[in-house]
Amino acid sequence: MRLPATICSPLRILDCGSGFSSWIFRQYQKTTCQNAEVISVDADPLWLDVTREYVVKAGLSDANLRLWEDFIRAPPGEFDFILWDLGDMAIRLSSLARVVGLLRLNGILVLDDMQQPSYGPNVRPLLAQAGKKWLNLMSFTSDKYGRYAMAAF
Numbered sequence: 001m002r003l004p005a006t007i008c009s010p011l012r013i014l015d016c017g018s019g020f021s022s023w024i025f026r027q028y029q030k031t032t033c034q035n036a037e038v039i040s041v042d043a044d045p046l047w048l049d050v051t052r053e054y055v056v057k058a059g060l061s062d063a064n065l066r067l068w069e070d071f072i073r074a075p076p077g078e079f080d081f082i083l084w085d086l087g088d089m090a091i092r093l094s095s096l097a098r099v100v101g102l103l104r105l106n107g108i109l110v111l112d113d114m115q116q117p118s119y120g121p122n123v124r125p126l127l128a129q130a131g132k133k134w135l136n137l138m139s140f141t142s143d144k145y146g147r148y149a150m151a152a153f
Contacts, residue, residue, distance in 0.1 A: 009033055010080035014102060015040040017085030017112070018051035018065065025083075026060035039064040039079075041071045043087040078104035085112040089119040096123065100130045100152070109152040110137075120150075127152050 013025050013036060022040040029036045038061075042048040045067055052062045068086060072095070079102055086092060092113075103109050109132075114120040127134050138148040 010107075011036050012077070012079040012081075012104070013038045014079040014082040014099075016042075016068070016083060016099065017087070018042040018048055019054075021083050021085065022051050022065070023055055023058055023060065026055050027058075030060055037064070039066065039071070039076070041066045041068045041086065043068045043091060072098065075102055078102055078107070080104050080107045082107070082109045083112070084109060089113070089116050093119055093122055093126075096126050097130065100127065100132060103132075103152075107153065110149050111152065112147070112149045114138075114148055114150045115146050123150070 009032075011033070013028075015021050015025050015038060018040040019042075022038075025036075025038045025040070029038050040048075040051065042051065042065075048065055048067060052065050055065075056062050068091075075098075082099060082103055084092060084096070084099055086095070092111075100109065111123060114123065114136075124134065132152045134150050134152045136148075136150055141147075141149040
């Protein structure tokens with residue numbers, strides 16, 4: 001089986017929940033795929049400023065760091081890869097349908113913190129309603145706190 005190029009070399013990346021992931025995606029942009037577009041959003045303006053400092057100090061681009069409330073007013077099209085790790089579980093759940101709608105055909109959505117009882121069990125029905133399949137990534141992403149992720153496509 002051959003994986004779509006959007007999975008192996010995403011050109012449009014949406015990083016929802018800025019921080020270390022913003023560094024990872026911008027490192028990918030700088031060293032592997034210079035024409036990749038990375039947009040990082042966060043619900044917390046102070047944390048977005050911390051992220052900006054962090055990536056600039058690392059010699060990475062601080063372009064496209066946005067507040068979630070500004071981003072959702074006019075989202076810029078579809079994405080090949082989306083990391084969904086924004087804010088608290090209530091924000092994640094209430095905004096999930098909108099985020100799934102931003103996923104390009106053959107794109108991947110990674111949802112963090114699936115262990116949360118107020119979140120994880122409610123995600124699958126929303127994905128099914130959107131016609132998405134999912135893969136539990138617990139064996140790949142579980143940590144000592146019991147946190148883990150899931151991929152949707």
